[in-house]
Amino acid sequence: MRETEAKLVGELKGRGYRLTPQRELLLSVLEGSRKHLNAETLLERVHKVYPRANKSVVYRNLELLADLGLVSCVDFGHGRVEYEVHRHPHHHHLTCRHCGRMLEVRSGAFAQLQQQLHQDYGFNADMDHLAIFGLCQACSEKADPRHEHHPHALQGMGF
Amino acid sequence: MRETEAKLVGELKGRGYRLTPQRELLLSVLEGSRKHLNAETLLERVHKVYPRANKSVVYRNLELLADLGLVSCVDFGHGRVEYEVHRHPHHHHLTCRHCGRMLEVRSGAFAQLQQQLHQDYGFNADMDHLAIFGLCQACSEKADPRHEHHPHALQGMGF
DNA sequence: CCTCCTATTGCAACTGGTTGCATTTGTATC
DNA sequence: GATACAAATGCAACCAGTTGCAATAGGAGG
Known part of the structure; x- marks a missing residue:
């Protein structure tokens, strides 16, 4: 403190x-x-x-x-x-676009990406400000590919 | 079309x-x-x-x-x-937070990150919606570490 | 081609966040 | 501790984007 x-x-x-x-x-x-x-x-x-x-x-x-x-x-x-x-300088956020839940994660793959971008493009990425969207495990499993998009899913999802 | x-x-x-x-x-x-x-x-x-x-x-x-x-x-x-x-399903954006310029990029490291997140956490990341911030090569080189932050840099940056 | 049902639209009010500007206030200097 | 100057504040107007709702209009079925 x-x-x-x-x-x-x-x-x-x-x-x-x-x-x-x-x-x-x-x-x-x-x-x-x-x-x-x-x-x-x-x-x-x-x-x-x-x-x-x-x-x-x-x-x-x-x-x-x-x-x-x-x-x-x-x-x-x-x-x-x-x-x-x-x-926690190196934790990142995975947010599920379906259920809205958020996962804190510390994967080496982020550092690797950062390094790669620096190497290939000379770009110094601010990885700490990164939030990644997608589907969490539970929601991926529940999602039937034929109904992946529900009408009004986003409006009716309650967040 | x-x-x-x-x-x-x-x-x-x-x-x-x-x-x-x-x-x-x-x-x-x-x-x-x-x-x-x-x-x-x-x-x-x-x-x-x-x-x-x-x-x-x-x-x-x-x-x-x-x-x-x-x-x-x-x-x-x-x-x-x-x-x-x-x-272009797999291009990503690197935006320089100093000069505002934007770089389009297609690096395997993104796919690798995606794969890793899936493997480790079962998370299916939407990599296509990803914009990464940081400093581009030119701005990184210009930046003197002791003056990395200029007073009002963000307000006066003109974008 | 008419009817009905509901998805979609247009609108106006709203939300989170930003900005310009006049006023206040840290702080360096005397 | 008084002065001065720029940094920071408070405010009100503003901006991009969202939402609730009544009105409109696709399109399926008759």
Whole structure:
């Protein structure tokens, strides 16, 4: 906790950013949660301590913190982006587009892909921001190939 | 052209969807373009032929067509999603978060990742919807590690 | 060609997120 | 601790995309 706090202060000051109460608060809320948080929840919690906080500050600081590598944001395709402190540097997210469940995964294949892209194209991929969609095992098994697409499946799926 | 048209009709009717002028038009606009198109441009073009077309129809049909595997949509992180007919089944997009340029790529490493995820977690990844962010070769070379993050870099980047 | 049923459309209201701008506030310097 | 300057905030307007709902229109069956 203190460690990331100190890291934050160092990162910010070193680069000419200011240490504002909103910024500290935002990070501490993120650290206080084990789960991903979306911007709305985040704002609610910040609000309890600092009622005049504003959503644009939340978004702008999340962007900054993400940019500094302190938080990572993942778009699970549920209409809102989720944020978390960047403590497990190499885990990725597999989201099932059918049941909506999300799997955290740490596969060497990601590092391999990253390496390959660097080798072949000189591209330095941000693998940590990666969310992959598809069908989880359970849903793959249930899916009958002839009915893979149900009319209105997406609208009626309840997420 | 006709081929995809026929494929569309078949897919739709076979699954109980209707063949509406908006749907056909949307697909033909997508096919008439070699590049990715965003929903706004798409709507403009549809509008020229069918002036009372509406954005919600565009979005709903893009979702349907994507779901049927006829178009693919990629989020380049520029604030709007881009759509294209799904003719090159296995190309992926590397987007530079600094200069915004986009690279089309066909690497075996993606297939390998896909395979690995299937093997290890039984997860069937939709690799075609994948856009990867990072730094392109040019920007990586220009970036001085001590100034990797410029104040307001994202706001001032001009896209 | 008429009827009926339901998929689809058009619309307007809404959502999550972004932006421009005037105001406030960290913080470096004196 | 006062000053000054740029970074950050708060706000309101905005943007892309989504949703609920009443009206419309494919198309299957008669």
